[in-house]
Amino acid sequence: MDDMTKAYLQRKFSEYYMDNDPFVPRDMERREWAFVAISTLPDFVMQRHMGFESVMELKAQILSNPPAHIYYSSAFYTNPNAEKMEDKGWLGAELIFDIDADHISGKGNKLQRAKKEIMKLYDILESRFGVEEMEIVFSGSRGYHIHVLDREFTGLGSAERREIVEFLTLSDYRITGFDGRLEEIYGCVAEVLRKAVRRGKLEELLKRHGIGGKQKARIIELFSDDAIFSRIKKGDFSFLGKSKRVESFVSFLIEACARKISVEVDAPVTGDIKRLIRLPNSLHGKTGFVAKLLSYHELEGFDPFSDALAFGEEKIKVVVKKKVKFRMNGEVYELHPGNVKLPECAAIFLMCR
DSSP states (O other), rough: OOEEEEHHHHHHHHHHHSSOOOOOOOTGGGGGGEEEEEETSSSSSEEEEEOOOSHHHHHHHHHHHEEEEEEEEEEEHHHSSOOHHHHHHHEEEEEEEEEEGOOSSSOOOOHHHHHHHHHHHHHOOOOOOOOEEEEEEEEESSSEEEEEGGGGTOOHHHHHHEEEEHHHHTTHHHHOTTTHHHHHHHHHHHHHHHHHHTTHHHHHHHHHHHHHHHHHHHHHHTTTSSSHHHHTTTTGGGGGGOHHHHHHHHHHHHHHHHHHHHHOOOOOHHOOOOOOOOOTTOOTTOOBBOOEEOOHHHTTOOOHHHHOOOOOOOEEEEEEOSOOOETTHHHHHHHHHEEEEEEHHHHHHHHHO
């Protein structure tokens, strides 16, 4: 990144922070703060172990050297600006979850799937863990965060937080059962098979797994009895008989349902009791987007490429260095190397990228 580009980004980021007061997490004076200045880019040089007593202090720091990234600790400390972690005096930490589109398995629109995963996570935290207060944050780039604010979770250590991750990801459900999660999987299997029967797809499903002839006919006849589904919900598949193909079929269904009801959270983020997390409503230095604080009801219709934009439509001239294609604010841009005029939001996105 050349000096002219950095100077432009510093000016535009500064304007954003002049017009927008920073988000203030509870007990901000107990948090560690960290910044990556635009002036240090493309190197990622973090200035950390900082503490602030007020919003005015924080805003003055931001405006003195406009940051590409702003972070604060999930943890609360007695001395947040101590340079050694052992001197900070850990008091507890909010429970944090991160779902990153780049870590989502499979194909398709991964950013859209990350949004569905965060909604699934929110529902599980509310229904299974009794969480009453959460913040949902679009990361500003490729994912979403959930901050659990209920104070009863702040004292959890790394081991307990990893157990929560295991419960959510179903990483070891065969051994532990996870207090009802195994029953959820069996319920899912029963529903998959019920739909297959109702839609006349059971024969096709069995054939796909190499089950044919008399064995296939027997299984199809068994599923004419609705009581079969009650047995499946209890994890009883013995009525299917014993064969490697049947065992493979059952394993396939269980694995598919485990993937369906599990949540793909970034385990190290949740397990870290001293994590630095991106500040909500700050700018992300790799996109120029707002790390937007969202309500659950805003999530479904949320589109980062129109709803997280910090900058407007004023046209500016930029030099495109390589071919690039992207979508923003309802427009698709397919650019080739050379001079071009772009809306400010698109130009800043390319500069940051």
